[in-house]
Amino acid sequence: MLKPAFLTGRWVWIPAALVVAIGGWFTWQAIWGAEKPPEYQTAEVTRGDLEVTISSAGKILPRETVAVGAQVSGQLNELFVEAGDFVERGDLVARIDATIAETNVEASEAQLRELEATRKQQQASLGLARANFERAKMLFENDAVARADFEAAQAEYTVAQGRIEAINAQISRQSSTLRAQRATLEFTNIYAPISGTVVSLEAVEGQTLNAAQTAPTILTLADLSIMTVETDVSEADVLRIEPGQDAWFTTLGDAARRWPTTVRQVLPTPEVLNDVVLYKALLDVENPESRLKPQMTAQVFFLTGAARGAVLVPVTALQTSPGRGQRPGGAQGRQTAEAGQGRPARTGGGLMQAEASEPATPRGGGRDGGNRDAMRAAREANPDAEPGMVLVMTADGTPRPQPVLVGLRTRTHAEIIQGLEPGQIVVTGEVSLQRPAGPPQGQQRGGPPPGMRRG
Template identity: 30%
Template sequence: MTNEAQPQTITLPGAPKSAPGSRLLQGRGRGPWIALGILLALAGVGVYLRTSHNAPATRYVSVAATRGDITRTAAATGTVNPELTIIVGSYVSGVLEQLYCDYNTRVKAGQVCAKIDPRPYQTLVDQAKANLAVAKAQLVKDQANLVYTNQNWERNRLLLKEDSVAKDAADQSKNNRDQAEAQVGFDQATIQQRQAELDSAQVNLDYTDITAPVSGTVVSRNVTQGQTLAASLQTPTLFLIATDLTRMQVDTNVSESDIGGIKEGDKATFSVDAFPNRVFSGVVTQVRQSPQTVQNVVTFDAVVSVDNTDLALKPGMTASTRIIVDQRANVLRAPNQALRYTPSAFAGAATPVKQGGGRLWVLRDGQPVAVDVVVGLDDENFTEIVQGDLHDGDKIIVGEERGASAH
């Protein structure tokens, strides 16, 4: 085998194991890492300083405290109706022979609006008249018989005193006279009966003329000429007459949660789809005690009367109504949003609000300051400030934003 020369290391007695050249090489290897660590530390300090100087400040959004009106309302839907609507029906049955009224016809009380064929009822009137005439003739006949029987009794009574007539003959004449008197009374009662029958037949005949019971305007017609009316089971409705269309009312369906605050005399406003840009005004004239339940929802009818001189409102229109339950004029007020706001910096450190009160955050010297207040009436947008360190023009904080600078 070939013997190659192998490198040899000569260690002198008392010398360290590592030569001075190897230690120099190791020191040079750690130097770059130390320099890199110093550079990273300097870079971190620079980033911290840069980000700390450029952190966005909190920008508070505020509105000024103002004075104004606060109105609490109860919302409800309803239907526009005339104040008084009269149903005109038929008392008797028959064929509708003539129609004299139609939609929108102005009528006066007693005016004939329709006529039922009167011939069947005229026949009954004629028959009743004939029966009455027979009864009267029978009375005349029986009255004449009474005169005769009375005279005969008087003669027999005188003869009986002289014993010139038999007692049985006198008693018979007296009996005939009494029967004649009874017959006359019966005839008089029969005449009254026949007269009542005639009056009843005449009433039915008069009912063939269907007249308007009140003056007003026909708002509905439910029959046509030639139609047969059957009044025996249920009175048919022929017309609806509104007495005065210049006075209307809105029958509103108010929920049971709002009805407690509504009373007669409350003002109300409403709108209808036909006039979306017009607001109508009215007054609550009645709060009816009769509840209406639809799908387990209980509502009450609050009647709102409204002037309709221009006849803009039509019966049956749907009205979106707001009834004014309470109102304050020229009071110090704050937005409802402000009473629910707490700055994020104080979210966990704010003290509890007293019962029945509220807390506002106001900008003073550019910093948010908590102001405890006593609140009063509120509506959809504002709350009345009854008591507290708040004045007109104070900047009330309603929100905050993150921006480049604070305001």
């Protein structure tokens, strides 16, 4: 009776041990067994526009601004405009008290009339002196008068001519004085020198203006139909900016609207602020709707390169190539070997690194030969482009190195001149997989746990 009980207990534990052993084997395989395939971050190759720009900040100012001042002293009697009013060139905008100026004009006119009356008297004396001289000359030629009487008549006639010339000079001088005083009287009326908007008023009615030393400013006119953006450009970027270059800017109040413009001038004299050398660039823009106001802040973008309808990829898709002279072996050797097998090599940050050289292709024609010829032709047509490498996802889900020719590049996207087509999927990064610690020391990778045989 004891033997069957023993046999019964023995056969019960054997299946249980096999179940435990098989479960441990599958658990080990799940944790330390076959290596999980890597997961990739990808992006689709698209077609779009690309712009390479230099950015700077500036201020919006009127291109033409005039400070309207007073040329005569006196009290400001009338001011006909207010801030914000639009005036045409020649419009009367202000008037200064003209009492003193009018008095001076009246006095000069009276003096001029007096001189003209004196000239009439002198003209009469000149006529009499001429007649006496001609009579004395005739008598002297006929020996009917003494030489002394003839010479006296001649001298009297010459003096009369000199008096007329002197009075004419006095009249000319007085006429000039009168014109100046009339101009001073006209200066009491202030007219707009340009067509524009009154942007500020510096004087008020009743204020006394003193123009003895400097011309006091009454108001400021600005032509707001054309605005100028003054922006500071660093010395590192100024050599890439030149007159006529395309640019655009936005304002803080309407960042979604682009204002296209061109560079009018780059001022040669820099401004040094805290040892930073800055150059002024001037850009003009039409402002028909008066949306742009003086002193607005503008974010300016100078266009240094543009591509329309280009093939675009994220810049993270461009793979770096290993340095020359690296030999296979170690970590670098494993990365090169993996890339040669069509698998991307992993870097410490989880991003891929692929060979920069073109994949080996058989000599002769065929599709690979055509790709090489197309790449060579693209390089000759675009000498400024740079060769690069991307990883293209194949139909079976594995990345394949693909040589490309890279054109313009921004912080986010790059132009692919040759090598890719829209719709392809490129690798932009690898998702890092957190794996548990390796098997205990002495346990080989890929083998079963101790005490378990491979089935």
